[in-house]
Amino acid sequence: MDAKQLSDGLATRFPGKILGVDPLDGTLGRIRFDPAVATDLFRSLRDDYQFTHLTLVGATDWIDHREVFYVLWSDTDRLYLVLSANLPTDAPVIASSVPIWPSANAHEREAWDLVGVKFEGHPDLRRIFMPEGYAYHPLLRSFKIHEPEDLEVKVRSD
Amino acid sequence: MTHGLWNLRVRIEGEIIKDVEPEMGYLHRGIEKISEDRHYNEIITLMDRTCYVAGLAWEHLFIVAAEQALHVTPPERAEYIRVLSAELQRIASHLMWYSAFVQDLGLMTPFLYGMRDRDLILDLFQSYTGGRLTYEYMRVGGVRSDLPLGFTQRCRQVVDWLMDRFVEYDQLCLSSTIFHERCDGLGVLLEPEAVAYGVTGPMLRSAGSHRDLRKDRPYSVYDKLQFQVATASTADVTGRYLVRMEEMRQSVRIVRQCLDWLDDHPGPVMAEHLPRWLGAPYAPMGNESYLLKRNYPTGVGLSMMEEPHGEAGAYVVNDGGEHPYRVKFRSPVLINIWAAKRYLPGYRVADIPPIMGSVDVCVGECDR
């Protein structure tokens, strides 16, 4: 399987929702997709293309938008595939991939904690590294580490 | 729970575990955030502190991603030195795991044996990197310095000694009925579940999977080296023990091959034609408008590696500036711990130390 085959296959399945394929060394490529079809795309990739392993979910803050990227691994083809979707800064929401790959649980919590991307349908979307009640998402570019900021820590209720 | 700063909230009924909930973040140092303000080479100092028992492995991981993002190719000798370092580091990390794991079972002796033998590897590291725990050795485009004279001979001496010690370790553990009583059939995580939960590394291979990125997707010079992937079939704590022990033996094999190659092929260890801010002295870069004029290529680097704890990843976005725009790491330990919801319930409270010990937790890399 090469990138062309895969993107063509996906493009026929999700017309207009696959926005492009960039080459990326050491992987099959980087597929940009429309976040609206996230769940269906993930399910299709897992069931039809044997990307059984979700390695990484991360997010980047590009000031004007936020990018969510997924790194998938196919055991049959021994290849990585990178998916990427752009989300608007004012509503960074995408469907959660936990129902399809349970391994996304911690990754998505981390992305929510640090970059502030909301994953709809995540079973337990809480902060993971930062204390509960922390007001910032530290990996946003607007967060400056050298500036003092107030830290409000809410005590756990349980 | 031991092994660093983290909590495992356990709900029990009598002695039986019903549900677990890991709590992380006590060691979060914001390495990904600090990286945004640092030169590529300066991030190396953070990498050593990411996983403090496998510093060189993480340096290797980041450097490969950064080189891919910056379009730099290191010389082959540097690659061999990196692989040598990573494999020695794997042995050191597994020795550390062995020490801590058997200590959790209540046996103190192997702890001291393991630490004693790990120290020999640290001695080796010190002789060529100058540090015993934080090495700061690899650089974008190569490594800091070449191996010192007589290093290969000393290294062979150490790995020969280690091969003898591995036999002793097995005698202390595998030959003991009590060890089997404590470890057999505990923490079973079968392959389909392990894959679904993203578990990698020795935990996955103990379930019979042959997945090892050094074989499946060879990076650096692993495609030129002969070794086998260690697997076990029991998917339990004993299986993980067996996998790690065998991995150490295979690492010794790789180390020997690297040493042979390094003996025969002297050469440069640093790439030429590096961008300005990657060369040795770092200096003020001047006005940003000049920086933009320079038009260095942008890029994305993704490296995935078989780190001692599992499959680690680094994702580096280079937007043409002197600092990376975004650095993202995949910590195998975080995911392996997260799957505890799957492999802990049903066992007893007294089984938590061996099971979680067999995961090989390194909180530094988990929290970053």
Added chain:
Amino acid sequence: MSSVTLYSVAYSIAAILLGGLAHLFPAPVHGWLISGDVVTALATVIFAAILLAASMLNTILLIWYERKLLGRFMDRRGAMHVGYAGLLQNFADGLKLFRKDTVRPGQADPLGFWLSPTAYMVTSLVIFGLLPISTGWNGGSLPLTLLLALVIFSFAPLFIFLGAWASNNKYSLIGGMRSAAQMIAYEVPILLAVVAVVVLAGSFDLNTIVLEQRNYWFWAPLFLALIVFLTGMLAEMERIPFDLPEAEAELVEGWNTEYGGMLFAFFMLADYLRALVGSILVVLLFLGGWTLPSYIPAALTSFPLAGIVWFMVKTYLVFGLFVWVRASLPRIRTDQLLRLGWMRMVPLALLSVILAALVVLARCLPLIGCVPSMGG
């Protein structure tokens, strides 16, 4: 064997002291001071003081011995800075603990909290006083010394559980419950193993048991019982591989989590005192006490206090065995421990009782004749 006994030593010290003291006083007081009752009373006090000092010194020496021995097993050195080869290290540690504040958790029950370590310590000391370490060197020769010693030995789970409950801590409580279950479970095989010895010796008196071993030591016919007794003693002492009550990986420090300072030192000392007592019991019951085989040259057995010296050598060797086990085996789990106790040790102990009976039977049958001497 010298005829000097512990009591005679104490009595002479008392007599000398009072005799010297009496010269300072006029006649009536003088006469009263050297009267038998007063001397006996003072002799008893001195006797107890000697016992206390001996037990404490031995215990502290035992800790040092374990640290050094364990160090060598682990390729390290053990304590080595305070005193020669670290001999005084434990005194320094004790001093440090003594100076520390003892903190009682707010919710803990004061009576149980204070009583538990004290009682644990006292009971352990009492057993030490009961055990003879050479002819005449014991607190008192009762016909049922062994039984009494074992009864007091089995008080321990009560006090441990008391302390654990009183500390009002979940780890302490779990540790205390584990400890009680473990000790009670292993008392059965221990007692059965002792029964085998008693059957063979025909007496509960430890002096008699040792004297019965002048021909052959009991470990040879009662090897099974020795194994059971050693295992049981390991469990009673809560040493690795049976130290689950203190399993520091899952329970912080087990039943003494909440104890600090001198109270912790009490627990620690009492633990090692029990280890000492256990080793002494092994030597008394199975290894011939202070006797030596007859092929040992007389020069080695006839010097003054030879009995005590050889007895202590044997005791320390037995304790070395426990340390060796600690250095090479991991800890086992509660259910496995109990299973081992009830399903392996009890049948083995019963078997050894039968064996002992058979040996006695064989001794009595003129057709078979005496069992050949194994020892002296």
Added chain:
Amino acid sequence: MDGTSASGTEEKPFLWVTRPLATAAKQFAKSLWRPSTVVYPFERLEDPKFRAKVAVASGKPIGVGEIWDNYRGVHALNINTCISCNLCAFSCPDVCIEMVTVPGGDPKHPKKCPQIDYGKCSFCGFCSDACPEGCLSMTTRYELSVHKREEMVYSPAKMFDVYKSKLPMNPIRVERPENEDQILLDAPLCIGCNACSRDCPTNCITMLDIPKLTPKPGEKMPKRIWKEPVINDSDCVRCGTCISVCPKDCLFWGTRQ
């Protein structure tokens, strides 16, 4: 899932514990004479005599990393050869190096040498790698405990003392790449202020007259003689001081055509 294991004592012989016992006893016999411990304050791995006497003689590979010159310990600073180029301070990822004035410079341009705060230092060695003169290097001294936080700060004089104690020093010199970038001048912006030439630690910048500068029609000839810096690339240590002092930002890194 059942927590208890099926393969316990039932399958394996009880006496299987003999093997670990034997292993421990073997180690006991081996370490009876000399355990592997290095008795630290009295024996030191960096001491060659110790390595020769104990480590080699005992047959244990103690101290196999016998090269201690590479060790990254406390810095030694040779004040006499320091050129105040600032490169160590620039290269420090932890910002723990501060350039402080030391006696020896002229009043207008005081001599500045690094002062290191070991409370922040991560001993990465970037500063000694960056030092163009080799006057800042790392030694084998690793004992740093002090009673007060202020004592963590090592002044240049203190590091000069370390230098004078003649400890083995880190010999690694990271070689300067051949194709290194040079400092270029955006000539139209230059006002000829002489700041770069004045502050250059190696005096490799000379100010030359600009012959071709002519006034535009209608303007007066400038009273000052306009000058422009010319950089001697072979002497330049690439410290970038000129770039940071340039008031017009007209110096920048690049490759000379």
